[in-house]
Amino acid sequence: MHAAARPAGYGPADLRSAYRLPDTGGAGETIAIVDAGDAPTAEADLAVYRQTYGLPPCTTANGCFRKVNQRGDTDPLPPPQGGWQLEIALDLDMASAACAQCKILLVEGDDASLEALGISVNTAVKLGATIVSNSYGAAESHWSGDFASYYQHPGVAMVVSSGDSGFTVPSAPAVYSSVIAVGGTSLSKADNARGWTESAWKAAGSGCSAWVPKPLWQKDPNCPGRTTADVSAVADPDTGPAVYETSYTSGWSIVGGTSASAPFIAGVIALAGHHGEYPDASRIYAHATQLHDVVTGNNVQGEQCGDYLCTGVPGYDGPTGNGTPNGVDAF
Secondary structure: OOHHHOOOOEOHHHHHHHHOOOOOOOOOOEEEEEEEOOOOOHHHHHHHHHHHOOOOOOOOOOOOEEEEEOOOOOOOOOOOOOOHHHHHHHHHHHHHHHOOOOEEEEEEEOOOOHHHHHHHHHHHHHOOOOEEEEOOOEEOOOOHHHHHHHHOOOOOEEEEEOOOOOEOOOEEOOOOOOOEEEEEEEEEEOOOOOOEEEEEOOOOOEEEEEEEEOOOOOOOOOOOEEEEOOEEEEOOHHHOEEEEEOOOOOEEEEOOOHHHHHHHHHHHHHHHOOHHHOOOOHHHHHOHHHOEOOOOEEOOOOOOOOOOOOEOOOOOEOOOEOOEOOOOOOO
16 A cells, blocks of 8 residues: 555654654553454554554564454454454554554453453553553443453553543543543644644543542542543544554544544553553643643533533643643653
């Protein structure tokens, strides 16, 4: 596939420019991607993406790429789950865009249940992942706590999409206090000093937990429980990244959602090299002034909300958290 066939979506160089990321780093890190079902063309599709953008090869043969089932075995792999193949490609491509030198471990759950995905997270950690990216979730409820222990791995950064339904009931596992909940922005090139402008994405997930207590490191005033999100990056499919996938789709497309921002933030954490300092998201809050503050836009989807929980404002807000990467110092 030649570069001329790419869509207009952002590539790694665009994202590195927007977020002031170094071209190298993360060589000692392993990003685990946890998803449901097999993506039979995942490695081949990733090779096209990385070759197109001049990233180094990441293959099973060179030890960079590994694909296993939720038990950690290379065989048998689960059957494909409709649509998850594109999710897997998005996750692999965005992790690569942020951290081209990272190793990638793809753990494929037997199905899309939180139990299967949680078991996959445990397997990823057991196999040496330093950061685990999770682009899935379900609205929190009384049962959400049953799965919280899967995401408690001190020494390993747990990164989770905040969801794509705007301001509403928070999504689990994003709402757990042991993870970094990643919201989303709309990202556009601009004639300013940064060269880019961002606003809160209209569908970025945010909310106030009714079940998870307020962490000590979270100080926002209008939510007595855990608030999502903590940090963010581009998620708007109208300003989204290019993704390559051939088993479910027909090649290049532009894809978005906080399913894009979470693996990208996982890659930024890998670049910074402090994965052991994420028993929770507190490091992000301690370094909030080193992020790009997103101060416009909202994610109101019908719920009543008139404050920072659904609106981009100076400082912390629900849709974008503390902001977006401005280099790696905050991470």
